Amino acid sequence: MVTKPLTKTNVINVFIADPLSEDGIFPLRQETDLNLNVIIETGLTQEQLISKIEDVDVLLVRSQTKVTREVIQAAKNLKLIGRAGVGVDNIDLTAATEHGIIVVNAPDGNTNSAAEHTIAMMTSLARHIPQAYNALKNGIWDRKSYVGVELKGKTLGVIGFGRIGVEVAYRAKGQRMEILAYDPFLTEERAEKLGVKKATVEEICVAADFITVHTPLLPDTKNLLNKEKFAMMKDGVRIINCARGGIINEDDLYDAIVSGKVAGAALDVFIEEPATDNKLLTLPQVIATPHLGASTVEAQESVAVDVSNDIIKFFKTGTVTNPVNMPSIPKELLAQVEPFFELAEKLGAFLSQVTTEAIKEVNISYAGEVANYDVRPLTSNGLKGLLKKNHGDHVNDVNARYLSERVGIKINEHKTTTAKGFTNLITVEIKTKNEVHSVAGTLLNGLGARIVKVENYVVDVVPNGHLLYVKNTDKPGAIGRVATKLAEKDINIATMQVGRDQIGGTAIMMLTIDNEVTEEDLLYVAQLENIDEVKAITL
Numbered sequence: 194m195v196t197k198p199l200t201k202t203n204v205i206n207v208f209i210a211d212p213l214s215e216d217g218i219f220p221l222r223q224e225t226d227l228n229l230n231v232i233i234e235t236g237l238t239q240e241q242l243i244s245k246i247e248d249v250d251v252l253l254v255r256s257q258t259k260v261t262r263e264v265i266q267a268a269k270n271l272k273l274i275g276r277a278g279v280g281v282d283n284i285d286l287t288a289a290t291e292h293g294i295i296v297v298n299a300p301d302g303n304t305n306s307a308a309e310h311t312i313a314m315m316t317s318l319a320r321h322i323p324q325a326y327n328a329l330k331n332g333i334w335d336r337k338s339y340v341g342v343e344l345k346g347k348t349l350g351v352i353g354f355g356r357i358g359v360e361v362a363y364r365a366k367g368q369r370m371e372i373l374a375y376d377p378f379l380t381e382e383r384a385e386k387l388g389v390k391k392a393t394v395e396e397i398c399v400a401a402d403f404i405t406v407h408t409p410l411l412p413d414t415k416n417l418l419n420k421e422k423f424a425m426m427k428d429g430v431r432i433i434n435c436a437r438g439g440i441i442n443e444d445d446l447y448d449a450i451v452s453g454k455v456a457g458a459a460l461d462v463f464i465e466e467p468a469t470d471n472k473l474l475t476l477p478q479v480i481a482t483p484h485l486g487a488s489t490v491e492a493q494e495s496v497a498v499d500v501s502n503d504i505i506k507f508f509k510t511g512t513v514t515n516p517v518n519m520p521s522i523p524k525e526l527l528a529q530v531e532p533f534f535e536l537a538e539k540l541g542a543f544l545s546q547v548t549t550e551a552i553k554e555v556n557i558s559y560a561g562e563v564a565n566y567d568v569r570p571l572t573s574n575g576l577k578g579l580l581k582k583n584h585g586d587h588v589n590d591v592n593a594r595y596l597s598e599r600v601g602i603k604i605n606e607h608k609t610t611t612a613k614g615f616t617n618l619i620t621v622e623i624k625t626k627n628e629v630h631s632v633a634g635t636l637l638n639g640l641g642a643r644i645v646k647v648e649n650y651v652v653d654v655v656p657n658g659h660l661l662y663v664k665n666t667d668k669p670g671a672i673g674r675v676a677t678k679l680a681e682k683d684i685n686i687a688t689m690q691v692g693r694d695q696i697g698g699t700a701i702m703m704l705t706i707d708n709e710v711t712e713e714d715l716l717y718v719a720q721l722e723n724i725d726e727v728k729a730i731t732l
């Protein structure tokens with residue numbers, strides 16, 4: 194289906210590659226501040242998607258479309274990938290991060306639907322509903338083959354106790370089942386509060402009558418249920434997977450069903466999807482749905498609304514609510530941390546213009562109140578400022594850390610609550626083969642950002658516009674000579690700060706000037722007596 198052709202103008206092209214709820218994308222349709230061009234083309238092959246992606250700014254998918262490295266490389270304008278759902282295993286996150294593309298998902302919108310589907314699958318499995326239905330539809334009235342088991346009093350093992358796992362447990366308790374739950378983040382206290390028993394995967398395998406998995410597919414969870422685990426289970430155990438294909442080893446599950454160890458399995462997800470040729474589907478004990486966990490009107494509307502709102506938020510504010518490949522900042526914290534983003538970036542940008550040598554190490558220290566926050570986004574902004582000189586707009590807060598580490602820069606973050614008289618202080622230090630430089634900045638209440646220290650010199654400089662950073666020997670006349678030379682070049686000084694380590698020692702001048710200086714102007718000033726170094730810095 195095609196609704197609008199791609200345009201090459203400066204509109205924001207939003208390309209929807211999987212079927213999404215039309216009500217859910219209503220926020221995109223009614224947005225008037227942004228010039229959004231919504232294009233819907235579903236069911237494309239990889240080649241077709243690659244051929245259409247070049248001018249796309251936002252790619253919106255569910256789980257069908259594979260957003261591979263090749264797709265990302267072909268997408269020259271892509272800024273954001275939206276996943277209308279939870280799992281992002283269909284998106285090459287490494288490639289997206291390397292290219293500075295933000296990935297957002299909609300983690301909450303389909304929780305209920307997936308939990309309800311899991312319960313429906315478990316009940317159907319216990320009572321052979323799909324098999325009995327099938328027989329009856331084929332004219333067979335068979336009441337003997339489909340004797341089921343009750344859920345009441347049985348033990349359900351829930352592996353992965355996040356959003357969906359918890360909701361499944363609530364509902365299964367309604368069926369009067371006993372719940373054993375495993376999640377690396379589940380504490381005894383929380384388990385008790387939720388009315389479940391905390392257990393290990395092995396304990397679940399040994400004790401459970403039904404086992405359902407609700408983890409993401411990760412290296413750690415791949416083949417989580419395998420031959421060894423099946424061997425530990427009760428005879429006649431029933432298995433449910435409405436999370437991701439691959440969490441359960443499909444070959445081992447097949448063997449365990451054929452051997453009679455496992456009485457049946459209910460599967461919504463498969464290693465290869467569409468799973469039209471999966472040998473598990475040949476077994477009468479296996480009931481299955483084609484990845485329908487999130488397929489309800491409510492979930493589809495909800496996840497599409499969530500990603501649509503994040504797209505709009507991103508283009509209006511530069512921030513998103515549900516980032517996958519950058520640290521998420523709770524809403525209530527964002528307002529407090531956001532002003533520091535720019536400060537951190539400016540400190541990084543300052544240092545990038547102070548040295549010409551390759552940076553080997555960056556030490557960022559956070560002092561005062563700011564040290565109470567998750568400072569990773571601030572560090573990313575500092576690194577972005579540092580790299581911008583050489584990477585231009587290709588660097589952003591998504592890929593700044595990756596790009597820094599890729600070129601071998603060691604990054605250290607330090608936190609301390611004492612800020613030497615400031616409420617907050619961010620200090621960035623860089624080390625190169627031969628040099629060490631540092632700059633510190635703060636946010637002054639009501640007055641905005643200030644650079645308060647350059648190397649060991651105390652200053653008070655607004656980090657905006659054009660600066661001249663002059664190092665000189667502390668001798669009479671140096672300041673006057675610099676001012677005169679700049680005046681000769683028609684360069685107006687707006688403010689000037691001076692500092693020195695000791696009388697007659699090394700001193701610095703930090704000048705804010707009204708115009709950009711040329712290399713020639715810099716040389717002109719640098720030739721002056723007692724001037725050791727002159728650097729132009731634009732912030």
Ligand SMILES: NC(=O)C1=CN([C@@H]2O[C@H](COP(=O)(O)OP(=O)(O)OC[C@H]3O[C@@H](n4cnc5c(N)ncnc54)[C@H](O)[C@@H]3O)[C@@H](O)[C@H]2O)C=CC1
Nearest residue numbers: 279280307353354355356357376407408409435436486487
């Ligand atoms: N079938 C479908 O249509 C749908 C499938 N899903 C899938 O369901 C799964 C769960 O989704 P949510 O509950 O929303 O995610 P979630 O992130 O809220 O929960 C996942 C939980 O798995 C836990 N976990 C991670 N590694 C683990 C390990 N080695 N062992 C045990 N637990 C581990 C995490 O700590 C987390 O608590 C995901 O794979 C998601 O993609 C989600 C929605 C619909």
Ligand SMILES: O=C(O)CCC(=O)C(=O)O
Nearest residue numbers: 255256278279280487488
């Ligand atoms: O988009 C869908 O229907 C799949 C949902 C899903 O698997 C997820 O959200 O992880």
